[in-house]
Amino acid sequence: xxxxxxxxxxxxxxxxxxxxxxxxxxxxxxxxxxxxxxxxxxxxxxxxxxxxxxxxxxxxxxxxxxxxxxxxxxxxxxxxxxxxxxxxxxxxxxxxxxxxxxxxxxxxxxxxxxxxxxxxxxxxxxxxxxxxxxxxxxxxxxxxxxxxxxxxxxxxxxxxxxxxxxxxxxxxxxxxxxxxxxxxxxxxxxxxxxxxxxxxxxxxxxxxxxxxxxxxxxxxxxxxxxxxxxxxxxxxxxxxxxxxxxxxxxxxxxxxxxxxxxxxxxxxxxxxxxxxxxxxxxxxxxxxxxxxxxxxxxxxxxxxxxxxxxxxxxxxxxxxxxxxxxxxxxxxxxxxxxxxxxxxxxxxxxxxxxxxxxxxxxxxxxxxxxxxxxxxxxxxxxxxxxxxxxxxxxxxxxxxxxxxxxxxxxxxxxxxxx
Numbered sequence: 001x002x003x004x005x006x007x008x009x010x011x012x013x014x015x016x017x018x019x020x021x022x023x024x025x026x027x028x029x030x031x032x033x034x035x036x037x038x039x040x041x042x043x044x045x046x047x048x049x050x051x052x053x054x055x056x057x058x059x060x061x062x063x064x065x066x067x068x069x070x071x072x073x074x075x076x077x078x079x080x081x082x083x084x085x086x087x088x089x090x091x092x093x094x095x096x097x098x099x100x101x102x103x104x105x106x107x108x109x110x111x112x113x114x115x116x117x118x119x120x121x122x123x124x125x126x127x128x129x130x131x132x133x134x135x136x137x138x139x140x141x142x143x144x145x146x147x148x149x150x151x152x153x154x155x156x157x158x159x160x161x162x163x164x165x166x167x168x169x170x171x172x173x174x175x176x177x178x179x180x181x182x183x184x185x186x187x188x189x190x191x192x193x194x195x196x197x198x199x200x201x202x203x204x205x206x207x208x209x210x211x212x213x214x215x216x217x218x219x220x221x222x223x224x225x226x227x228x229x230x231x232x233x234x235x236x237x238x239x240x241x242x243x244x245x246x247x248x249x250x251x252x253x254x255x256x257x258x259x260x261x262x263x264x265x266x267x268x269x270x271x272x273x274x275x276x277x278x279x280x281x282x283x284x285x286x287x288x289x290x291x292x293x294x295x296x297x298x299x300x301x302x303x304x305x306x307x308x309x310x311x312x313x314x315x316x317x318x319x320x321x322x323x324x325x326x327x328x329x330x331x332x333x334x335x336x337x338x339x340x341x342x343x344x345x346x347x348x349x350x351x352x353x354x355x356x357x358x359x360x361x362x363x364x365x366x367x368x369x370x371x372x373x374x375x376x377x378x379x380x381x382x383x384x385x386x387x388x389x390x391x392x393x394x395x396x397x398x399x400x401x402x403x404x405x406x407x408x409x410x411x412x413x414x415x416x417x418x
Contacts, residue, residue: 055098255319
């Protein structure tokens with residue numbers, strides 16, 4: 001695709017990156033076939049190719065409108081198009097640039113600004129946990145739309161006390177400890193069963209994705225720098241601590257942290273450190289090949305017989321390009337894990353804050369996904385991201401859990417001593 005950037009963008013990092021991405025696009029349209037919003041709306045401008053044209057026009061000097069902004073807003077950033085694209089167009093980074101440029105030129109209505117501010121400031125806030133506890137205490141009185149965002153209170157269970165020579169670092173996340181604390185505890189217990197100790201850095205907080213994708217890119221990058229600072233004493237190669245990986249059990253956080261090196265590449269202070277963080281980051285499922293032999297010895301009898309329907313989050317299968325690992329390795333442990341026979345590649349509609357900002361489209365995608373998963377008649381639906389889990393659970397009575405919780409429940413208790 002030929003480009004002629006406007007002078008204001010020609011020599012900027014965003015302009016140069018966008019131009020390189022745009023020039024890879026060959027207009028083929030393969031991306032539209034796997035775009036969730038194009039599937040629902042049938043509008044070229046609500047598919048990747050159309051959005052690419054909109055971004056190109058703005059970068060070449062066209063004046064964006066409120067309609068331009070809305071077409072970009074309706075993108076889930078699921079990156080399914082990247083998995084489909086034969087030319088390797090880095091759409092995810094391009095749409096981040098496009099939204100940044102358009103938002104700088106198109107003012108949002110006051111009510112919309114307020115909601116977006118509440119999301120980007122509230123979700124990563126220390127006040128989120130007490131607010132969630134209050135919501136859970138009065139959950140039965142909440143309207144259905146709000147109740148869907150407030151899962152029943154969950155007990156985490158014990159954190160393993162044993163020490164191991166091998167250690168991994170876990171990001172606890174900003175909303176997961178308050179909404180579903182058992183995911184982190186189950187992760188620690190499963191890793192403990194395989195001889196790995198899970199450590200956390202208390203100063204680490206939100207991965208930065210919430211603010212970054214709500215176009216507070218400055219705030220998001222600041223959160224990324226704060227995490228790098230919190231983790232650095234544990235991963236500094238000059239003073240080895242035994243931490244061999246940074247493990248993510250929320251694929252939405254994982255895809256963001258794996259991109260710290262890219263997002264902070266122009267920062268002279270943090271570029272090298274951020275690149276090390278990204279290099280060390282692993283989704284929890286990436287550890288499974290090594291964990292399976294040790295975990296097989298700890299499985300309780302008859303713990304793995306029921307059908308599990310696995311929904312692979314977009315941030316896992318498209319953002320991180322990790323496919324088949326959960327199904328394969330849980331299958332090796334005796335679990336019967338199946339993915340939907342139709343549209344397993346499509347987004348469930350959660351997409352971070354998307355389900356709040358675009359509820360109608362989000363619910364349509366959720367119900368479409370649940371329909372396909374329900375055809376498997378599963379005893380439970382499992383996934384790998386807190387957002388997908390809570391969103392899917394809001395539309396079904398079938399239990400929706402993180403796959404690591406199911407694996408943890410199937411293990412016999414750990415020995416009392418090391």
